Amino acid sequence: MRIVRSVAELRAVVGSRRAAGERVGLVPTMGALHEGHLSLIRAARAGSDLVVVSVFVNPTQFDDPADLAAYPRTEAEDVALAASAGADVVFAPEAGELYPDGYATTVTVTGPVAETLEGAKRGRGHFDGVATVVAKLLIAVAPDAAWFGAKDAQQVVVVRRVVADLGLPVRIEVGPTVREDDGLAMSSRNTRLDPEDRVRALALSRALRAVQAAVDAGAGARAARDAGLGELAAEGVQPEYLALADPDTLEPVTVVDRPVLALVAARVGPVRLIDNLTVTPAGTPAVDPASTGAR
Amino acid sequence: MRIVRSVAELRAVVGSRRAAGERVGLVPTMGALHEGHLSLIRAARAGSDLVVVSVFVNPTQFDDPADLAAYPRTEAEDVALAASAGADVVFAPEAGELYPDGYATTVTVTGPVAETLEGAKRGRGHFDGVATVVAKLLIAVAPDAAWFGAKDAQQVVVVRRVVADLGLPVRIEVGPTVREDDGLAMSSRNTRLDPEDRVRALALSRALRAVQAAVDAGAGARAARDAGLGELAAEGVQPEYLALADPDTLEPVTVVDRPVLALVAARVGPVRLIDNLTVTPAGTPAVDPASTGAR
Structure with a gap:
């Protein structure tokens, strides 16, 4: 080395x-x-x-x-x-x-x-x-x-x-994003979370999974996003954004008819955190996030 | 080829x-x-x-x-x-x-x-x-x-x-800048000059030589620039700029105590032309412009 x-x-x-x-x-x-x-x-x-x-x-x-x-x-x-x-x-x-x-x-x-x-x-x-x-x-x-x-x-x-x-x-x-056992996306900034904020930070990954679950249950993009917002609100986490976006252009998506990115950013205590998940339409196999992106 | x-x-x-x-x-x-x-x-x-x-x-x-x-x-x-x-x-x-x-x-x-x-x-x-x-x-x-x-x-x-x-x-x-026999810097845009403007265009190179001549005669930067402006005015050419500048930073120069760039831009008829000359202090050998510039 x-x-x-x-x-x-x-x-x-x-x-x-x-x-x-x-x-x-x-x-x-x-x-x-x-x-x-x-x-x-x-x-x-x-x-x-x-x-x-x-x-x-x-x-x-x-x-x-x-x-x-x-x-x-x-x-x-x-x-x-x-x-x-x-x-x-x-x-x-x-x-x-x-x-x-x-x-x-x-x-x-x-x-x-x-x-x-x-x-x-x-x-x-x-x-x-x-x-x-x-x-x-x-x-x-x-x-x-x-x-x-x-x-x-x-x-x-x-x-x-x-x-x-x-x-x-x-x-x-x-x-692919590597996560702690409880779902928190690994980040160098996580070390700055105090124990209470460390728990609240789970709202981000939970919100993204809620978006996927809602899509799986037949919800449209708007209702799926609302499901994610609900998870954030339940922990009192105010998102800077929670968005569904095209994986190549990042333009907003209103219909989940293909794999799309769900992205979230929020401040938890003093720490700004981000996370994302590739959300697939109901009935299609999950996509490895590593394989998405331009080209 | x-x-x-x-x-x-x-x-x-x-x-x-x-x-x-x-x-x-x-x-x-x-x-x-x-x-x-x-x-x-x-x-x-x-x-x-x-x-x-x-x-x-x-x-x-x-x-x-x-x-x-x-x-x-x-x-x-x-x-x-x-x-x-x-x-x-x-x-x-x-x-x-x-x-x-x-x-x-x-x-x-x-x-x-x-x-x-x-x-x-x-x-x-x-x-x-x-x-x-x-x-x-x-x-x-x-x-x-x-x-x-x-x-x-x-x-x-x-x-x-x-x-x-x-x-x-x-x-x-x-x-180095290649010039026509009469001093006009070669430019792809020169073909768009009509015969009358082709004559007036000589004011640019003449202005730059006048700056050098004034410096050679002991003029300061300001008087040298004025000499150049006089050549432009004599042909009725309004410069967009006629400037003395540091060859590396292009910041304005007020004293010609080292080789500096004299740069001129002007519209002659429908054609915008530029030219420049490395002006050297009185008593120093002329500098090949190709050897000036950063680094």
Whole structure:
């Protein structure tokens, strides 16, 4: 396991392996690794000769300075966990390495893909930050494939858009959301929930399952969404949104006649949480969320 | 000489040559090739094993639909000229190949580099369009080096910024402005000047030489600029700007104590023209404009 701090060293390490014909896999993370990340690293390990895990709390994608300040930073543990899951290289640059003085370039995705849901709630800067740092990482590592988690569903759609639009020669792979036994989607932010909020946070995954259950019972999109809202209300959780959306365009869906994304965001205590579930029409087999998305 | 229409074919053609260890050079153009472009292609030929010339009138960088509509399109001649100057491949895609349905990604450079001068006069969209298409071409071709003309001085600064900021692994080379015998900077738009405007257009290069002459005679930046303005006024040409600027940042310069850029833009009849000259302090040797610019 090698820890790399500079883009130049990263290129040297990866370039020599690629030149030898090896397949390079990248798992971009903001650190605070949990089982969700580790499942992505294992998938990358299975599909690559060289696995690079980036650990970078990207300041430009935080709309809220308090959220950035509170974001957990646990590099020593991250390095050990990444190694245990099969990483060969951890790329953990300082912010100044990716954004030196005079830095002035942003990659922006426009349209519903980036402007609805998280884009609307967190502001335009969030996905600008995501699109820019992911483009930079993909250019620096030039991997054959990069792995992202389905939990950040809109991020996946935005990243697919950037990769397709800029023509970056990389395959985007999506790993399923990993959940605690009680259904809570794993998130680095979960560590900031106190015991009471930890219980209330279950309302998010319960709401998404209620949407699916209502669809299974023959409800339309609107009634299914209401069922989800009911679960949130029962825990006193005010959603920022609970939406049914097209998995490729993220445009609102009014009829569940194909697999669609149900997405939820809510603040539970001091912590903003998101979750999503691919909801399938009544009578069709459930879809692995990892297989949804653009293209 | 091979004409390529799709990014996929381009990657296949270039990739096999790169894999064989050959050096790839790119000359991005909007076609209507003149001696300025040909000098860049010859320079790329001298420095590369495979020379790709892109010919693409990029719609997203035109602020003025009339300018886009009037921009000369002369593909058959361009292909013959590119071949004569040493091109191996002409990449001439349709707009839909680079911007298919659903396209939503823009590369933006913020700050004075992109927001002053041409950025202020043509609007933000101009350099967004330039930055985006150049990033896409550099990603598609992945050349060792790409050649740009010093005539589009601000474009060079913006491109250098994008390449540095996104970490694109390419060397940016700049070829000097090629001029007609009477001093007019070569431009694809010159063909749209009627005989009378063709004479008036000489005021731009004359103004830039007047700035240098004034500096040589000991004038300060302000008096030197006034000398340039006098040449424009003598021909009844209203400048959009005549500015002295730092070659790296394009911030305004008030003292010519190092080589600085003098830049001018003006409409002559129906045609908007630009030109620039690297102005050196009195008593220092003239600088080849190709060697100026960031980094």
